[in-house]
Amino acid sequence: MDIKECYEILGITKKATDEQVKKAYREKSKQFHPDLHRDDKDATAKFAKVSEAYRLILENREKKHKSIFNFGTIFSDAGSKTNTEKKKETTKSEKPESEQKGIRGSDVYTTVEIAFEESILGCRKEITVQHEEICPCSKEENRTDNCTICNNTGKVLKKFIYDISIPRGIFSGQVLKIKGKGNVGINGGENGDLVINIQVKQKKGFVRTGQDVVYYMTISFPQAVLGAVINVPTAYGTVNCEIPAGIKPGEQLCLAGKGVIDEETGEVGCQYVNITIDIPKIEKTEDIEILLRQVQDKLYDKPVNANI
Structure with a gap:
């Protein structure tokens, strides 16, 4: 473009x-x-x-x-500049452009998939890519008119393994660039770059919004009425989250410091727990009795499920 x-x-x-x-x-x-x-x-x-x-x-x-x-x-x-220097410049300008200066090598593109937690915490990944390198026959001591390795192109395709560092807070679709690790240049031109497209796997129940994370959790009716302490997963591990009594559907609870860190400011976002309540259907008298017994016994200390 x-x-x-x-x-x-x-x-x-x-x-x-x-x-x-x-x-x-x-x-x-x-x-x-x-x-x-x-x-x-x-x-x-x-x-x-x-x-x-x-x-x-x-x-x-x-x-x-x-x-x-x-x-x-x-x-x-x-x-x-002297007349001699000007004469040299005139002679040089008469040569084809490809002979006047080197041509930069093309970039090499690859995609790396990482987990949702890795996008927040950062990680290291080992990747394998192929890109062109200068053939040994291009060196003066190895020069030949009939190279069977590169067919006299001066370039050969090789496989390389790189250990890359993926920074904290990276978004899906963002690219990382490793300078000089693309295809080799022509006539002494600089090498192209290795361009890495990062794709973040979706994690059930989680959505990232900027520096914050939203986790969608469904709790039981007794938990919503009486309140509870529930284990909530985060990128940093499981933490206890206190559900206040009488919480309403759609309310959000904030887990400070459990979001994404801003590398420039050092500030860390929040993980918000978005509450959905599993309200049971009451079809007969026995259903009411069961529900009241559940509330009285306070048996529910875990979420019904956690999804969007």
Whole structure:
């Protein structure tokens, strides 16, 4: 995609500041995040497109910054070149572009799937990828006109194993980039990058919303009436959650510090426990008697189920 399309995807113009670009990216990420829009089959593709647009904008701005600096350097040196140097430059410019400078190698793409807990806590993964490397025949001491390894292309496909670190709080659809681990460049050009698309497995009962996590739990009628202390799973392990007596369906309880950490600020979100109450059907007198007995005996100390 071109840079104009990247700005259109984020809903901003080229005049936007770096902070405005970052803000637009965060807003679009929430708008298309697959965990928040499970009914939208295209959510993952849209989210990946937003992430790619953001990456390309940052790279484009970085290149512009470097080109401005280089222009200033060249301008300050203008007029200081000798006739011999100018003649060399003229000769060089007459050569094909591919011979004048190296061509960057292409990027290599792969996908890594991680568990919901790993996306919150961070993890390390060992991945296996294939990308091009320079063939040994390209070295002066090994040069030959008939290489059976690469068929005189100068490049050979090899398998590599990398141990990668996946940061805490990563979203599904975000990409990690390992510089220089893509396909080899041409004529001394730099290598491409290894681009890793992260996919987070959905976990039953859990939904992530930014730095917070929502856990949907169904409790029994006696628990809702009398209150209870219930074990609640989190990414950090199981914790006790106190259900107050008389809680209503749809109410949320906050487990502070059990959400996602913000790597920039160090702040940690919450895990909210969204309550649903399993209200039994009363069809006959015996049902009322059973329900009253359950309330009196306080036998229920575990949730009926935990799902969305």
